[in-house]
Amino acid sequence: MRDMATALAQALNCLSPVDQGDTRDSCGSCAACSRITRGVHPDVVAVVPDDKGRVNVEQIRDVIDRVGFRPFEGRRRAVIIDEADTMLAPAQSALLKVLEEPPPSSVFILVTARPDMLLPTVHSRCPRLRFEAAGNVTADAEVRDVACGVLMQVSATDDPGRRIEAARDLLPTRPGTGRVEREHVASHLRAMASLLRDVEILSTRANAAALANVEIRPVLDRLAKSFGGDRGIRAFGAVDRALEALDRNAGVKIVADWLVLQL
Ligand SMILES: [Zn+2]
Numbered sequence: 001m002r003d004m005a006t007a008l009a010q011a012l013n014c015l016s017p018v019d020q021g022d023t024r025d026s027c028g029s030c031a032a033c034s035r036i037t038r039g040v041h042p043d044v045v046a047v048v049p050d051d052k053g054r055v056n057v058e059q060i061r062d063v064i065d066r067v068g069f070r071p072f073e074g075r076r077r078a079v080i081i082d083e084a085d086t087m088l089a090p091a092q093s094a095l096l097k098v099l100e101e102p103p104p105s106s107v108f109i110l111v112t113a114r115p116d117m118l119l120p121t122v123h124s125r126c127p128r129l130r131f132e133a134a135g136n137v138t139a140d141a142e143v144r145d146v147a148c149g150v151l152m153q154v155s156a157t158d159d160p161g162r163r164i165e166a167a168r169d170l171l172p173t174r175p176g177t178g179r180v181e182r183e184h185v186a187s188h189l190r191a192m193a194s195l196l197r198d199v200e201i202l203s204t205r206a207n208a209a210a211l212a213n214v215e216i217r218p219v220l221d222r223l224a225k226s227f228g229g230d231r232g233i234r235a236f237g238a239v240d241r242a243l244e245a246l247d248r249n250a251g252v253k254i255v256a257d258w259l260v261l262q263l
Contacts, residue, residue: 005109009044009078010036012107032074043074047081055081057091064098067106077106084110085117092119099125116176116183123179146170147191148219151235154263155226163263167256182246185256189243195220196227196236203228238262 007026010033011017014026026033035041047063049055063079071077081087087095099108099122110126112118118126146169153166172184198211202224213220227235242259246252 005078005080005082005111006036006044008107008109009041009080012076012078013041013043013074041074042072043077045077045079047079049083049086054086054088055083055091057088057094060087060091060094064094067098067103071105075105078109079106080109080111082111085112085114087118089119092122096122096125114187116180116187120177120180143187144191144195144213144216147188148195148216148223150188150260151192151195151223151227151263154260155223160261163260164257167253167260170256170259171252178249181252182249185252186243186246189239189246189259193236193239193243195223196232196239199224199227199232200236203232235263 010026010028013032013036015030015032016027018025018027028034028037032041036044039046045063045066047055047059050059060081063081067077067079081095095108096119102108108126110118110122115123115128150166150169153169154163157163170185170188172181175181176184194212198213198220200206201208201210202220208214211217211220224232238259242255245255245258
């Protein structure tokens, strides 16, 4: 995802953008693009977690001071905050102030695999760009374990009651806002989609180098016994529809219950 943030910074500052019909993409080779790739463009500021693994409040204050000035040479200054979910509340609150009144010509890009860890106020200030292509992203391990467990339980029973019981594992353990709850379920469904994609790769004997979850290969082999072939393809389609339903703000329990009955 960090790569996508870099690409976005390039799109904002490229000196010779490439026209692609209704969108424009950066060229990747002009002076601005190559300086961004090398991490030396003066108007692209990347903030990464400190040695304690957190983006801290001093770093955020420092970046806010820097965006007070006009961009040095680019059209837009891009501030990339990597692993934004590592910010504790004080850092997020400091950031919120600048997100509420963004300085002209600056764009903040928060990179995170766990948007549900951001304060709702920060979350709501940021239009969301989703970069996950199912199958290419290794999901958060804990989330993936849960997704895997649900697939295993569902494969072991046709009983609707027991399947719906398994669906509970996909739901948040404590109540949150609708958005937070939907993101919780969606993250599990994306992990599930990634697993099913891998199962499909295994059952078609396609190139195993394409596996997204290669480090749990034995688990994938077990899943492939139940979800190989047509069932896996149908299941993948059902997960996709469930994610769409969440995007349309469907209730999390209804979506989870519906899904486990389709798998
Ligand atoms: Zn360029």
